[in-house]
Amino acid sequence: MEILLAKDMGFCWGVRRAIDIMETAAKEHGEIISVGPIVHNPQVVRELEEMGIRTNVKPEGDEHPVAITAHGVGPQVIDEVNKTGAKIIDGTCPIVTRSQRWARKMAEGGFTVLVFGDPDHREVRGVLGWAGDKAIAVRDGDPLPSPLPSRVAVISQTTQSPERFAEFVGRLMRDHVSEITELRLINTLCNVTSGQQAAARELAQETDVMLVVGGKTSANTKHLLEVCHEEGTTAYHIENAAEVEPEWLESCERVGVTAGASTPDSAVEAVVTRVRDIANEFDATRAPVQS
Ligand code: SF4
Structure with missing residues (x-):
């Protein structure tokens, strides 16, 4: 059995940067409180907790600094933290910050901001916050709001697939062009995740099965899985090596193997080792009996 790795996968620079910022802050302050998990990866979160980075959805008093994760937050959260007097450690990925700035700028310019993405995802909730009450998130496949406002700015959750974002914009124009007088389209996709999706697509075309490693709540990992399915390849989303079932790999x-942007190299290496062990077990079972 051959094990092939996607050309582009795993930890992105935005996540590495956020973790570096948190690690430095934890060393300096002893303990910091993160607003939600720093990354969608339980292993990494556990390691960071051991270093004094506690995950808490609600900012507490000013006893410890409060860390904002790579996904960013809305201005309301920043205001809340400021009221407590706690120091803010900002790990927001610059690509997400760019999205937030566009959302605010467009809303201030009188546009209604349509965010193509999951309304329940932390990044999207934060971006919506920057546009005040002039933003709506639309999940892939969901109907567009009707009637649409006449001045519309469209941005995307950073980790969406370029193909689906293009389809969304096409649907907007096809079905609602008569309602729109002015449309601004801002490409806020992250080129790291687009590159990882392209690499996963390429690898899925030449493999029998794909293992997609990443946190179960990680949006970019879920998109990698979708891409593999779009290629008609059997694919499994796993968080760790123990989840790999031998029957998936039979014949x-x-x-x-590919991995989401918040998956550490150690998790990928463990999966490769597990697959190699399973392949060795298959070989041992199939070995001809010597007479
Ligand atoms: S996936 Fe892209 S947007 Fe998200 S943290 Fe990484 S670099 Fe930033």
Whole structure:
């Protein structure tokens, strides 16, 4: 059995940067409180907790600094923290900050901001916050608000697939062009995740099964899984090596592995080791009996 790794996968620079910022702050302050998990990866979150980075959805008093994760937050959260007097450690990914700035700028310019993405995702909730009450999030496949306001700015959750974002904009124009007088389209997609999706798509085309490693709540990992399914390849979303079932790999010649932007290299290495062990067990079972 051959194990092939996607050319582009795993920790992105935005997540690495956020973790570096948190680690430095934890060393300096002893303990910090993160507004939500720093990344969607339980392993990394556990390691960071051991270093004194506690995850808490609600900012507490000013006893400890409060960390904002790579996904960013809305201005309301920043105001709340400021009221407590706590120091803010900002780990927001600059690509997300760019999205937030566009959302605010467009809303201030009188546009209604349509955010293509998951309204329940922390990044999207934060971006919506920057546009005040002039923003609506639309999940992939959901109907667009009707009637649409006449001046519309469209941005995307950073981790969406470029193909789906393009389809969304096409649907907007096809079905609602008569309602729109002015449309601004801002490409806020993250090129790291787009690159990882392209690499996963390429690998899915040449493998029998794909293993997609990443936190179960990680949006970019879920998109990698979708991309593999779009190629018609059997694919499994796993958080760790223990989840790999031997029956998934039976009669497979080529197994592909990819990983989300918040998956550490150690998790990928563990999966590769597990697949190799399973392949060795298969070989041992199939070995001809010597007479
Ligand atoms: S996936 Fe992209 S937007 Fe998200 S943290 Fe990484 S670099 Fe930033």
